[in-house]
Amino acid sequence: MLSVVGCKNDYDPMDTLCDVSWYTSETIKQSGVYKVNVDSFISFMDLSQGCLKHEWIIEEGSKFLKNDFNYKDGNLSSQVDENKGLVSTRQQESVFFAKPGMTKVVLRNVFSEWVRSNTSEPVEAVKEGDDWVLTKEFPIDVYGKLDPAVTVKKLDGTVVLDIEPGYEVSDDKEQWTKIELMAGDQLVFIDKEGGDRPDSRTWAVANRTYSDKEAVVRFTNANTFSGFTISSSRKEPKANVRKIIPLVVTVKPCTDPFEIDYASSYVDVTSPDIIVLQAKNGAFLKATGVTDDFTVKVASDNTELDVIEVVIDESDNSRLNLKLATPVYPDEKILVSYNAGANEIVATNANRVLQNFSDQEIRNDYLGESVIPDAALKLCGFELPYAGNYWADNNSLKHCSLSGDRYYEGAQSLKVDINSVLSSQIFFMQSEPKYFALEPGTYKLMHYIYVEKAGSGLAGKPYSAYSMGANNEQHDEDGQIVQFKFPEKTGEWVLNSLVVTYTADDIKNGKMGYKFVFPQTTPQGSLFYIDNINLIKLR
Template identity: 25%
Template sequence: MKKYSILLIVCLLALVNCKTDDFEPLSEFSKVELFTPSIFDLNETTIANSIPISINDFSSLTDVSQGVLSRVWTIEDGARFLKPTFKRKDSVNLVPFIDGTLGKESTVETAHVLFQKAGETSVSLKNNFNEEVSFLGKKAVLNEGVWEIITVFNFDVYGDLEAATSVSNEANTAILGSLEANQNPNKDETSSFKTITIEAGSSLTYKDLSTIGRPDGRVWAFEGGIPETSEEEELSVSYNRLGEYKVSITATRTKRGNSLNAAEQTKTMPIIVKVIPSTKPFVIVGEGKSKDDNTAAEGTNTFSFTVNGELESFTGAESSFTVNVVNGSVFNQNFTVTSAKVNSSNATQVDLILSEPILNSDTVSVSYNGNIIKSVDSRALVVFSNINVEALNLNLLTNASNPGFENASTNDRQVNSQGYNLFVGGGNSLDNARNTDGSLMINRSTEMASTGSASLKFDAEMPLAAGFLSLSNTIASNSGIPAGDYKLAFDVYLEKDTEFKALFTVVQGGNPQGAGTPFNAPGTEQWFQVQRNFSLNSNLTRNVILNFRNNDNIGVTGRQVFYIDNIQIISREER
């Protein structure tokens, strides 16, 4: 079979890059080739893939086959041939360059094809030769004395982006307004916009409904809202400050190959969110929380509390607070508040600084009796008494010790978590730590986590055939914990019907070094904390060990599944 050369040059350029003089005659080739910027590795598989391109964009295809007798380009409905006279500056609007003399076929060497309809379409090239040829595994067919070969280019034409959204009430049970795909409101002409009135401190639920043009992302902008911006598909936005606000969304589509450029479209929703004063009382929410004051001294002199609305800046409220500190039966004092102000990054939070530090062994409460603190919608904070302040328990095990199993490995002996080592009773054979399906009885998991994205999963039949499984954290020393009095703590989550009772924990070099550590679970299907005390006479240089033993779980039988996370060593601060 004689190899005539078939050479096709395909230029698929976004509108901003089109240029008709980019094609230069090529010298003869001894093999068939096809050039297209959007198919880097051209082969029989890739040429069958659809080429993405935007609506009202064009593709230029050049046939410089050698020995060709005739050619015919054929396009489908929604596509038009362009005249070769347009320039780069004309590419924004190519309609004036449509070749009205051509229908669905053209015999030109270079075909410029404009796509005016979204969806799948194709451009085909039929070449005739007087000798047999082949191209990308396809052989020419003899037809009425000439050899005919057809090459098909499939295009996937993306429509223009048309953003669409909805807004619902706080409970997300009723739609209050919408932006339809066929709407594009003028953000400066709001007389026809629908007003949605809500009280300060309330929220609305927004949802991106955009599908036209196949967007793959979005950026919301919420005037007066929290958050102010978001890329979430659906979210709740709260409004605390009085005023009238607009909402906009930018639908986005990422670049695909060299033929489809990134695109975006911004629209304003035809709504006005009107925030009026709340009829709800302005109150404290939950407990106070101690904060790290970033000093080397024991304890902390800083804590905060949160309220149910945005705070107006204030001064002079320190004397309106009473902070009571109790430790055992011999210490009971009120600490002076030396500073009270709105948190700089969270306008629903009040930060208090005390004259002296509070310890994590203290019982602390805060009371407020004043009229200085107000919300941005002019509500006075309701007085409160004896609200508990949560102690500051800093984990001295740093990320370098992998206390939350976040750092993975690919080693079953390490339970696939960096810095851990599994010892198996009855000879230390890892086979005795596997279930019948081959899975490890103890292994790193991303199914559950109390913090981060990973935890340690125990999944085994009790009693254990090996008698016990012992998991050591061999890199606890990386955290540089000095001599002192501490608590060993970790979070536990028991799956339904799990009755596992306790671990035997070991802190090598600690006093006591080993101790039974009962779960005392408040229930299943919830995270809770387990802890026990120990002391160090010198720096922690050895291992922290979790022992899963039959002896600590007498009477526990059947499949037991639970998770451990967030191993902590916490300083015990005593008065």
């Protein structure tokens, strides 16, 4: 039996099998590669019995720790046992990884007869002379330290500050880079992802936080700002490093007319009854009694959305929030107008007031609320077995299966592998008892598709969704057809969506279901994934 234990987090001395089992993680089993930070360790224990000879073998850059090392001591490098070299015959060893990169730890046991490990992926002994030798390799990916690197630019591309990995920030602010801006000017903070494989970052700039790789920061208030930071992070193996950005920004009042930045204004995707107007060159000081001065309408049919409240954002006074009586719907083009009345909207400096504007489009990225019940959404995202009384298929399991290989959200998707010529179409559909309640109206039927392998001519070929309502008593194909096309792009998730309108006659007993069909003409050799089927209400 071979067992391996984990890293220094939550480490305890290993005396029992229970300890060993506890240190074996699912993540390691699935990936097959151990991921550790440089200057950390993994402890290994061999539970084999009847060995003639036993060895743990490591490579240059790795070292055995002393038998009585203290894992709580932050300086593990001082507890290395140089006398052990690269080979140890002890049953239990802890290996310190001092060098980033791929390495391995090898267990080599010699037996007098053939043996096989009792593991999920068995390893068998190989005959060498008169002995049987069992060799097990543990591949280890040693991640180096994180070392944030940053470039700060103006919108015109002029570099303000450039910090490379290893840059030491002076404690003396007089040595820092200084720049003057006008209220409303913007800087771009670019994460150059210094260090070994960071996967996220958090910027802290002028009392706000950002997570984008390239964060565009608008300085709206006249003041002097400094103490900006970037925190670079990695999920596995866990690491986080925070670095100060040595930059001092002095913002001067703007005397230009006070205006809205329409391109940066938007519908709040978490509260679609709120429109956020972003000041272009300053911040808001006063906006009272101005509700009737704004007009919001849907461009397609000039439907007006009543504005019931106008307030300055509590967390950012460069934003003005318009609260609507009814929410904005997905895909709607929203136009906003402002015509100052008796109470003007005032900026924070230079006695400036907001300029009038008419029918300016603001960004609407709101995706809408699902009408599919919460209990069914997991099934529509294939987080639960699709055939478990919700989805059924035409005996196509040789083509369709749940998979954790790819997923847009959650942990699974539906994998469709056209691995042979189709004798007929393949489909999966909701079973009738699992239809969901639906009212007549206009909706957007959507899902995400990931094409991994495109068979010859797959791009642009159709596949369909059939509405399973009143016209589909026997689940035949005379219902309303929503026809999608396979995307041109491969290797990335693509949102496919189409608008559908249902009358009362289209819906059976107030309920609706769907059947997705991949036709017989779907090219052989195609491999794709479907995830997050959804139905969104439109206006």
